[in-house]
Amino acid sequence: MTKTAVTYSFRESLSMPHQELQKRAQQFAEEVLMPYELQCEENNGLDRESLQTINQAVMDWGFNAINHSKEDGGQGLTIFEQMIVNEQLGKVTNAIWDTVFQPAFPMQFGTKQQKEEYLIPTNQGKRRDAYAITEEKAGSDPQQCLTRADRVDGGYRINGEKWFVTVGDVADYLLVHAHVDGKPELATVFFVDKDLPGVKVKRTPLYTHNFVYEHPEFIFEDVFVDDSKVLGQVGEGYDLTKDWFVEARLGIAARCIGAAIRATETANDFAANRTQFGKSIRDFQAIEFKLADMAVDIMAAKSMLYRVCWDISESKDRKVNHARAAALKLYCSEMAGRVCDEAVQILGGRGYMRENPVERLWRDVRVDRIWEGTSEIQRVIIGGQIKKRGLGLYVD
Ligand SMILES: Cc1cc2nc3c(=O)[nH]c(=O)nc-3n(C[C@H](O)[C@H](O)[C@H](O)COP(=O)(O)OP(=O)(O)OC[C@H]3O[C@@H](n4cnc5c(N)ncnc54)[C@H](O)[C@@H]3O)c2cc1C
Incomplete structure (x- = not known):
């Protein structure tokens, strides 16, 4: 009688490469990230030097941009493989998992120029994105979005406010969801550099968790972005x-x-x-x-x-x-x-x-x-x- 292999754990039913990925992610979470937990809890965040050290470790261990293709400077992991890594990262408290940056997936639909300017340096740990949809009156119902991008010569003028922008403190650009000319059917995502005139932090509230980053509120006052800053198509937001x-x-x-x-x-x-x-x-x-x-x-x-x-x-x-x-x-x-x-x-x-x-x-x-x-x-x-x-x- 042939003996059939019996698997006793989820781990054992994974392929060898997946088991190795899981082991490496677990080691990274335990050895690199967990030692920062208490510091993060006490200070509601980490100092710049610690963040830089972690950023380098993310690159050295090859956990940067696991959700983007190798061609775009990421690791090109499948959804299943990303899940293996994220499960291990979830064991770390204070959301220190968020230092293992996974740049917003829709940026893969960017133009060649947008990829060179935003996606590739973000995947390589040199830039950081944050995604801004929620507003005071637009939460579960984003159609209530009041942030507008009015068409002007050569581009758009953005006016509005965004709330709860996770990583908004360290990101150097935001992906801002706005309605072109105030029309919900023309909802569009724009690349907005944080150092543009008119981009301001309104408030940085405290939350229940002591998160590694902040979730500030932003105001946009007549922020001009040119046509090249539209991600995808107008109306595809x-x-x-x-x-x-x-x-x-x-x-x-x-x-x-x-x-x-x-x-x-x-x-x-x-x-x-x-x-x-x-x-x-x-x-x-x-x-x-x-x-x-x-x-x-x-x-x-x-x-x-x-x-x-x-x-x-x-x-x-x-x-x-x-x-x-x-x-x-x-x-x-x-x-x-x-x-x-x-x-x-x-x-x-x-x-x-x-x-x-x-x-x-x-x-x-x-x-x-x-x-x-x-x-x-x-x-x-x-x-x-x-x-x-x-x-x-x-x-x-
Ligand atoms: C720590 C933190 C970080 C965040 N980070 C980001 C970010 O990076 N970018 C971003 O854009 N947003 C972010 N958000 C916003 C988050 O996605 C919203 O808070 C969430 O979608 C809910 O919206 P709201 O808070 O306006 O609640 P509301 O929409 O006002 O909802 C209030 C209550 O009403 C319920 N409700 C609403 N509509 C219905 C319905 N149709 N049926 C049944 N119940 C309903 C809700 O479930 C909830 O219980 C963040 C929020 C937090 C707390």
Whole structure:
């Protein structure tokens, strides 16, 4: 009788090159990024020197622009491979994973000149982008965007305001979503250099997490950009932004798995070693059942993530990918919220200390149910897809 190989872990079912990629990403997260966590927590960010050291390490380890082609100076990883890396990066607190820059995916549709000026130097760690869609009155409903780009001789004059611009403090240019001549049907994405006259930071609010970068609000007052600064076509803004959402949502889902795994590993170790009432707390069924539920939650989310990312790596159907990425983002972000919360509970008072990674992960993953489309908006997308295409997309 031939013995069939039995795989005991997700890792063992990966190909050798994928196992190696995973190992390298894990090593990078643990050896390069995690040592900065407490510094980042205490200072709500990292100093310039530390950021430069990390930037160099990202380049040296070959983790720069994993989401862009080699031709454009990136690493050319498939969606599945990007997921392998992002899962490991998600274990790092304070969003230090964001130093492992993955420049906005829609820039791949830029012109040769735009690639030379923006994409290639960004992929090589010399420039940094930030994506600006949200406004005071345009959140879940970006059609309410009031930022306008009025056509003038040789280009456009941009006026408006953008909120929550992640990495806006260190980025040197922004991808700004604006309505040409105030018309939503002419939504367009523009490259806007931050040092242009009329670009101002309005405010830099504080948030629940102590993130490695800031999320400032920007004002644009009569900012002139010439015709060459349009990304893609005039009127293509929503399609490009949707592409960005798909990639960003897959990244969130993968990082949520990493965060949940680290929180569960920490809770499991603690439960084994903490003694109360004369026995290890893991021997109380109340704690053991929590660990069981956390493991199953991760397993379900991870199975979904690996399957869908594998399919998306093979599929070029933008609409199907958008529909499935919404389901992944929804499920994985809600799972991470549940699991990190239980991890805090298992650690008791220690779980509430900021010096403890589970406390930071618990705070960090809260935003994953809000940004790149709230959980409610993911359900709106999924519900709409079911109505339009039937359940098959999700259940067949
Ligand atoms: C830390 C952080 C970083 C961010 N980074 C960026 C960035 O880099 N670039 C960027 O452009 N944006 C960014 N955002 C903005 C983020 O994407 C928005 O906050 C998010 O899309 C929700 O918009 P809103 O905050 O205006 O909430 P609203 O749209 O006002 O929603 C408020 C509530 O109403 C619910 N709701 C709204 N519409 C519906 C509906 N149709 N059905 C059911 N419920 C609904 C929402 O789910 C939510 O619970 C960031 C946000 C945060 C917090």
